[in-house]
Amino acid sequence: MKLTASSAAGSALTACANPAMLQRTNAFTSAEKTLLLHAIDAARAAGADYADGRIIRTQFEAIGTREQSITQVQSTDSFGINVRALVGGSWGFSATQNLQRDAVAAMAREAVAVARANNEVAPSQTVLAPVEVFPDARWVTPHRIDPFDVGLEEKADLLLRANAEALRVNHIRFAASSILSVKEQRLIATSEGSFVDQTYFRINPAMTITAISDDGSDFQTRGAVVEPAGRGYEYVMGLDLVANAPRWAEEAAMKLQAAPVEPGSWDLVLHPSNLWLTIHESIGHPTELDRALGYEANYAGTSFLYPPEAVLGQTRLGPDFMQFVGNRTEIGGCATTGWDDEAVPAEAWPIIEEGVFVDYQTTREQADWIAQQTGINRSHGCAYGQNWQSMPFQRMPNVSLMPGQQNLSEEDVIAATDHGIFVEGRGSYSIDQQRYNIQFAGQVFWEIKDGKKHRMLRDVAYVGRTPEFWNALDVIGGEDTYFLGASFGDAKGQPGQVNAVSHGCPVSLFRNIDILNTA
């Protein structure tokens, strides 16, 4: 069976909320719910045509180590309330950490006043896509162990043991590791009557190992050894950092002796630990509708996928077997949720189908902008604001490349080239503001000769132009090679906001890609 976007949405890649976990959640008190409704009422009474609001509590816990030292033990707890109001077609936003009723009402009125002032300066039209009302919705990131229930000693012990294992390897002088745990509790209310109570868990384990040459003239690092995820602490336990640290350390040491890459044209076999970031930059960002239409022109840029009427259903970005799915339901995804910040239910939908670009990422406001082309008048549920101080806007869902139907293994894909480079781990990455010119490095590079890994290379970066790069995709691995890479730091917007997002993909082979030596 061909694994299409729609079939993927119903496959094992899709999350289902665990009812037992839902019952455990009691993130917000009835007093806080009443306060949020008071804010919405105040906005409506002040003249908002529509209003939504959120009470958000964000907790971070970070523990950092280097060698056998603790460098950081930090906990952050931020709590506040916001209102976004629509007057005419213009938005206004306000937020406060003062939870007194009067202060909250004043904050809501301020949002309406800003919206009204904006509409007077530049009147606008805004059409919100219809959405079902969810008066009592709840969702929790599927997890077994709340990272905040795990003691610091246990986390520190794990990291220091991993560092110690890395430091045993010859040439390794430095080893740093950390675990960042995130818990976001969000209560969302809309003037249409939806009420959504959600808790997100995300976790970001990290390790960087540095090797120094005997004469001190060179150093090489091996980082990005594991990925962040939208999961509980059980994810970190499953990574086996201590057992794997020597292998990553050996790779750092081998980089000191690795052969410099010969610039030129090579086939590339990209491991998911590298390819996910290329997907993020060259497929994820250009398919953001607000970006394509100029809303990010002063910062994150625009998109080569413009104008919508000329590209939707028409622009070929890859071979027929290339399927990309926008997915806010994928288990383990950092952008996985039950509902978005506009109380729109999470879903999965095709973005690239059989190699052709077919849809963008949208919010309620944006769905109408392309409904004529797509025939879809619902939001894809991509609204998110970073914290209580942040106005929600369109943020990237998990955007993933579906595995191939032939179920090829990593070895099968490597065997498909005689002159190639196998790239693991994300390295330096940069792309232009319309997402054409890409330049990506990695962590570990292996020369492939006659279908087999031959020797380690160093200082490799691959460059290209997005449409040609994806059209050079020739072979992809099967579901067994598929996994999610992720970032906690997807930046967009002014004021800048960060979003956590994952991208799944199989091992993939690209033909005849330009390679630079970055030394």
Next chain:
Amino acid sequence: MAQSKGLQEAQLQDISNRVLQLSQADHCRVRINSGWRGYTRVATNRITSAGGSDSISVNITSVFGNRVASVDTNRLQDEDLRQAVRRCEDMARLAPENPEYMAELGPQIYQSNQGYYQSTGELEPQDRARAAALAIEKAKAAEQIAASYMDVRAGTTAVATSGGLFASHASTGVAYTLTSRTPDGLQSGWAGDEASDWNNIESDRVAQDAVRKCRDWRKTGMEPGLYTAILEPTAVGMLMSRMRNAFNQRTADEGRSYFSRPGGGNLIGEALFDDRITITSDPGYRDAETAPFTASGEAVGRQTWINSGSLVDLSRSRFWADKQGQQPLPAPANLIMSGGDDSIAQMIASTERGVLLTRFWYIRGLNPRTISYTGLTRDGTFLIENGRISRPINNFRFNQSLVEMLQNVEMLSPAVRVAASENSSVSSPIVVPAMKVANFNLSSVSDAI
């Protein structure tokens, strides 16, 4: 005079004292950030978002022996603070020992500076909307589409320790940037400004420059290669803000930096760059002020990092300084690069063949051994031939060592403060000149507009 935004000194002291009195740890440190942020964003010739928020956050650090933990909270009632202190102390007791922990500081002597400008602190949403309206009006008149952002901040910060240290500082900042594009998406221009004092923000000049650049920049094909490049001050600032990260003695001493001396140690005292390159940091620099203390309360003063091309010093944490038997030296909080007397017009007139670059995008590190970065040109890239701008050209990716760039300097303009942050938010102040440099490596073409 109107009261400044953010907590006043007495309020900062009150919160600090409440936390310190609650502390049962061996040592305790309190940092407070308070203030207000307002913004107005324009796209597609309309205001797409605008808003503001007040916030106060308190960071508590508790120490038992060498066991250290920190907690951030924005809940300030007595019971909230008590719980935060207890949580922090519980974490610190559980934390493994940190051998690099340095004891909390006692009272310090700080440079005095006034970084708070009432002109900025009193800015109203209507003032921001007027600047937005001006940009929209000028863009529309030129049949262009404006996308702009104004970020305004005003507030106070403080640090206090159980050793008797207390320091506070008030500051303001405004960043204003505008991208103007043609409806067909084939032309784009950018201009920006950043200041502590709203009176120094040239919103009219920003609107004119962005619209002019957009009008003039409709790309024509040009090959990549090594070019003589004239970098406008914003382009210089975006690169030099990365240079700050390299001024670190520990990474140099550990063999992980361009400033590492082969065989051990560092390159302090060596002539490394063109002798016109002088880089300092100074918390009291007018309209680019920063707090005269670090997050742990260390005093920050004026410091020269590069003097006439020679490396004068590198920053050292208190731990690393102690280990090396040296005095600590905090990292630069702003960056001031000395300029020259040449204008951009003179740079162009003196150039037989080269490029003029407006700003960069997506700058990422390539190689710390050569302080090399990659990134892309954006929003105004022009070819210079025979002393004149001959035509607009396509954008490029650059792969460039900043070391080589600072060795290849040909001309410098007077230095100005620039909006050097890629997301155009108020950032650590960067004051730099425009620069003409030889052999700037534009490595591949970017089709982006």
